[in-house]
Amino acid sequence: MSATHEAGWAHASGALRGPSWLREPADPNALVTPLWSSTARKVDGVLEIGGVALTDLVAEHGSPAYVLDEVDFRGRAAAFRDAFADYDVYYAGKAFLSTTTARWIAEEGLCLDVCSAGELLVAQRAGFDMARVGYHGNNKTVAELARAVELGVGRIIVDSFDEIERVVALATARPVEEQQASPVRVMVRVTAGVEAHTHEYIATAHEDQKFGFSITSGDAFEGVSRLSAAPGVHLLGLHSHIGSQIFDSSGFEVAARRVLALHARVVNDLGVVMPEMDLGGGFGIAYTTQDDPSTPENLAGEMSEIVAHECRGLGIEAPRLSIEPGRAIVGPSMCTVYTVGTVKDVALDGGASRLYVSVDGGMSDNIRTALYDADYSCTVANRASDAEPRLTRVVGKHCEAGDIVVKDEFLPGDVTAGDLVAVPATGAYCRSMASNYNHALRPPVIAVRDGATRVVVRRETEEDLLATDVGGA
Known part of the structure; x- marks a missing residue:
């Protein structure tokens, strides 16, 4: 207004x-x-x-x-699974999660993203394979992280230096044999300085907000450096999320360029090859006739070409990609x-x-x-x-x-x-x-x-x- x-x-x-x-x-x-x-x-x-x-x-x-x-929900989940066949597709449980929908997601072959102890509890109750669960959140407590480690969550997306210290402490407190056999798998959430064209409160990748490590300030590289040298930890890669209710892939293009540049720097300066990268979610849906969302097929083609183009320019091998649709599956x-x-x-x-x-x-x-x-x-x-x-x-x-x-x-x-x-x-x-x-x-x-x-x-x-x-x- x-x-x-x-x-x-x-x-x-x-x-x-x-x-x-x-x-x-x-x-x-x-x-x-x-x-x-x-x-x-x-x-x-x-x-x-x-x-x-x-x-x-x-x-x-x-x-x-x-x-x-149910038919529509499963169909949209399957559409993302098939269009992004070379990706790992994590359903963003924060959009809507219940034991029933968690089981539907598992049956359709998707992974699950949670961002609280309560959402993790629902996934556990649903019998979801914890190795296919990602755990987000900007203020995870020691108790919450300990539970995630104990359950064998497939990846923890770390969001601060405090959390890095907590994760490393939990990882190294385990027996050495366990550290070597099943290291704690982590990703580093980064802010790429890109603000999606969406409502101020749900645009999450610009600098002045609570999520992630800034690329431009150097905090993101420092966080990656600490984790890459930490025992009992397996650094999977970088995570970026630029906002919600997004229809234009140009925001993903700019964010991918900056995140992949950091990825390349880690390879060149630290000699560390991170095998994965998450481009987040935020894909828009139609609430009214003014909205014109893209299809999973178009999104997959555009985003894959963006990453391939940037990797060619940087002379690096493309990491395995993942995305996190939530609204785009359950919203409609x-x-x-x-x-x-x-x-x-x-x-x-x-x-x-x-x-x-x-x-x-x-x-x-x-x-x-x-x-x-x-x-x-x-x-x-x-x-x-x-x-x-x-x-x-x-x-x-x-x-x-x-x-x-x-x-x-x-x-x-x-x-x-x-x-x-x-x-x-x-x-x-x-x-x-x-x-x-x-x-x-x-x-x-x-x-x-x-x-x-x-x-x-x-x-x-x-x-x-x-x-x-x-x-x-």
Whole structure:
């Protein structure tokens, strides 16, 4: 937003007008299929996913609910696996992780990236092969690192000099025979000074931020030097991540050039050949019609050519590459379905008006609109309508003016209490970042496939909500 308001961006100058990219549809009942999972369709106005009508799903499981399309999830995982066949593909569990999805990822032949003790615990519970797990995080404790070493995590991505000291201490505390037989495998996260063209809060490779070792300051080379000489440690290579929701490969090109130059310096100055390199994730998806994401095949071709070109110029052998898609796999595979509670017709400047549609969820199940100013789409999911489309804002039930789920969308003008509204592309970071704000109960995740539903994560209960409150009678 170009202007601000003390009550939040929703009240800023110009916020009562729809964005320039939003066009009034000829038919507000129609699905914009690129935004939805592959099995989504409407039958007589009722949205079906995985062969399950959302009216039936809500009747059985209630709302709000996250609806996870298993066929779509597996298909997107397999597409990255196949397109990046010469890479190691790590699913970024922070986007959404459960024991069920961890098993799907394993079955589709992908590795798994975790960034907390809790995510590592889920991987362990799912029976995931720890040798295929990467462990991220900028503030791993000694206890967390010790657990990762004990479990035999395949790679620990170190993020600071403090962490290098912790990892080396843990590695050398083991018997010499164990150090030699199974050294602790590490990568060094570096910042390449590249800021992806994305929201400020999710661009992670520029210098002034918390992640990684700076290449330009020399810290990255110093970190690599310390680890290359450390006993009980196997230095795999460098790791770079330039941001999230990225559509343009030019950012990867600049980052790869700088990271590979450091890789070559390590070879030439230290005589150390690091066998691997991770280019991170951040591949974008379509949330609205303004988004035009690339395909895994195009990404693989462009990124492989970038690395090959740079390696030729540096006269070095290309390391084995890995990537970390998360949002690009689970994001489009999940939608959220809500029940409408109230509808308000709000007059705007110039004689226009907008419908405010309040649903039974909000920022507790999707914080991204409030946190990142993210855009979403939506559709009425329980019926067809002959009403003319109306400019609509879908809002939540929380005590915040910024509790907005979909800022701008055209819905049928007769949307009313009791209707179902479904929001596509909510698989990434919605359930992962869900909260109990206003003491809301977090929704369930319901997997759908071949006309059947399966509870992946159950709905929280009032008992869950009060379980940690020890002040009761």
